[in-house]
Amino acid sequence: MMPAEAPSSGEVAEPGAPRERRRRRGRARARTEALLHTLKRSRRVKANDRERNRMHHLNAALDELRSVLPTFPDDTKLTKIETLRFAYNYIWALSETLRLAEQCLPPPPAFRGAAAPPSPGSDAGSWLSSASPSAPSLCASASGPSSPATSEDCAYAPADSLRGFRGLPAGPAAPLR
DNA sequence: TAGGCCATCTGGTCCT
DNA sequence: AGGACCAGATGGCCTA
Numbered sequence: 001m002m003p004a005e006a007p008s009s010g011e012v013a014e015p016g017a018p019r020e021r022r023r024r025r026g027r028a029r030a031r032t033e034a035l036l037h038t039l040k041r042s043r044r045v046k047a048n049d050r051e052r053n054r055m056h057h058l059n060a061a062l063d064e065l066r067s068v069l070p071t072f073p074d075d076t077k078l079t080k081i082e083t084l085r086f087a088y089n090y091i092w093a094l095s096e097t098l099r100l101a102e103q104c105l106p107p108p109p110a111f112r113g114a115a116a117p118p119s120p121g122s123d124a125g126s127w128l129s130s131a132s133p134s135a136p137s138l139c140a141s142a143s144g145p146s147s148p149a150t151s152e153d154c155a156y157a158p159a160d161s162l163r164g165f166r167g168l169p170a171g172p173a174a175p176l177r
Numbered sequence: 178t179a180g181g182c183c184a185t186c187t188g189g190t191c192c193t
Numbered sequence: 194a195g196g197a198c199c200a201g202a203t204g205g206c207c208t209a
Contacts, residue, residue: 043195048186050196055184079182 066083069090078086 044187047188047196051187051198052185054197059184081182 062080062083065087066078069078069083069086071078071086
């Protein structure tokens with residue numbers, strides 16, 4: 001390897017100015033490249049910083065999600081993928097619970113076409129509390145004659161479905177360490 | 178020691 | 194142009 005600026009023996013002796021110009025051009029290019037390199041480098045470092053931050057936020061959100069998921073024992077730390085799958089199943093189980101509850105409990109008076117409007121001050125949305133003592137019969141009819149559901153059955157059904165959701169294939173069947 | 182999980186870096190792509 | 198998002202690569206830590 002020959003140094004780029006080494007005078008070759010065959011080179012005709014040029015006047016000093018062009019050679020000096022070339023040398024200066026080379027140095028300028030090197031400076032530009034170095035500048036570009038540091039610029040790129042600083043951009044990369046900034047991008048890395050942002051990326052790290054982004055992942056930290058993502059992990060924080062994942063931690064929040066973990067904190068609302070029931071695990072046993074309580075201090076069980078789910079992995080990321082487990083957390084997502086568990087959350088999916090948990091939501092599914094809760095939806096199922098709601099569905100069962102709606103089947104068992106009477107619809108709110110407004111939906112039954114009841115003449116009496118919600119009394120002033122009462123929460124129109126809290127139709128659960130407005131269930132009359134006759135609710136069990138409605139509940140039974142909702143479940144069909146073959147399954148004589150009682151109000152007690154209704155109360156247990158959601159819990160059962162919640163109990164079962166952990167066993168779903170995608171969910172963590174057992175707490176992992 | 179192999180395998181799983183994780184954090185970080187990196188370059189590419191898309192969006193504002 | 195710069196930031197957000199994404200996926201692949203890499204190396205460290207932990208556990209069976």
